[in-house]
Amino acid sequence: xxxxxxxxxxxxxxxxxxxxxxxxxxxxxxxxxxxxxxxxxxxxxxxxxxxxxxxxxxxxxxxxxxxxxxxxxxxxxxxxxxxxxxxxxxxxxxxxxxxxxxxxxxxxxxxxxxxxxxxxxxxxxxxxxxxxxxxxxxxxxxxxxxxxxxxxxxxxxxxxxxxxxxxxxxxxxxxxxxxxxxxxxxxxxxxxxxxxxxxxxxxxxxxxxxxxxxxx
Ligand SMILES: C[S@@+](CC[C@H](N)C(=O)[O-])C[C@H]1O[C@@H](n2cnc3c(N)ncnc32)[C@H](O)[C@@H]1O
Numbered sequence: 498x499x500x501x502x503x504x505x506x507x508x509x510x511x512x513x514x515x516x517x518x519x520x521x522x523x524x525x526x527x528x529x530x531x532x533x534x535x536x537x538x539x540x541x542x543x544x545x546x547x548x549x550x551x552x553x554x555x556x557x558x559x560x561x562x563x564x565x566x567x568x569x570x571x572x573x574x575x576x577x578x579x580x581x582x583x584x585x586x587x588x589x590x591x592x593x594x595x596x597x598x599x600x601x602x603x604x605x606x607x608x609x610x611x612x613x614x615x616x617x618x619x620x621x622x623x624x625x626x627x628x629x630x631x632x633x634x635x636x637x638x639x640x641x642x643x644x645x646x647x648x649x650x651x652x653x654x655x656x657x658x659x660x661x662x663x664x665x666x667x668x669x670x671x672x673x674x675x676x677x678x679x680x681x682x683x684x685x686x687x688x689x690x691x692x693x694x695x696x697x698x699x700x701x702x703x704x705x706x707x708x709x710x711x712x713x
Contacts, residue, residue, distance in 0.1 A: 498515070518597070522566055525564075527564050528565075530564055552574060554625075556626055557572070557582070559631065561585060565595070567629060568581060575606055583609055585630075586612060591611050618640065623647030627655070629655045637678065637679070638682050658701075665702075693707045
């Protein structure tokens with residue numbers, strides 16, 4: 498991702514530099530894999546790593562592995578014996594991602610599932626302390642509804658791209674199909690009184706959702 502504004506450049510240059518493994522994964526993704534803009538990258542990856550380290554989860558679920566960047570970042574916060582399940586429907590990038598997961602030394606902690614998250618989530622056993630939704634944007638609401646009962650009370654769900662290239666709040670995109678998917682997801686979360694939520698203007702927008710301690 499390009500850091501365009503002076504503010505973005507300043508923020509990125511004043512955080513811990515991307516380590517060599519993630520820098521190589523970033524570079525190789527841009528060289529060899531289709532749609533490299535999907536990669537979360539240094540700044541968001543570092544935030545995901547920090548959040549995971551703060552929660553210190555036993556179980557993480559990620560929807561949308563792509564080349565494994567965010568999985569490696571969040572995996573760094575796992576507690577001893579913890580596991581991260583990551584799902585991607587695209588089997589063509591599985592070997593690429595698993596190669597980097599092996600290089601990260603987390604091949605025993607990160608469990609890759611290849612297939613449709615809508616079919617795989619029901620087969621996974623919770624509880625999850627942390628979930629990262631970063632798959633197909635038209636399916637965010639379905640992922641959320643499927644995963645919600647498997648998130649522990651007090652657990653966190655993160656959803657990426659909730660600003661959708663700054664289109665969500667602009668009326669000129671009222672007829673844009675994907676903008677409407679994301680708007681509907683954001684509105685659904687705001688209406689859900691089982692959770693607290695906070696939207697961050699980081700990169701393409703990150704929604705932090707916390708499941709309240711008791712289901713209402
Ligand atoms: C934005 S990328 C994920 C980026 C990755 N989390 C990262 O930060 O580097 C979205 C991924 O979701 C996957 N995907 C799309 N629909 C899916 C589905 N129904 N089930 C599982 N994965 C899906 C795509 O194949 C793609 O690799």
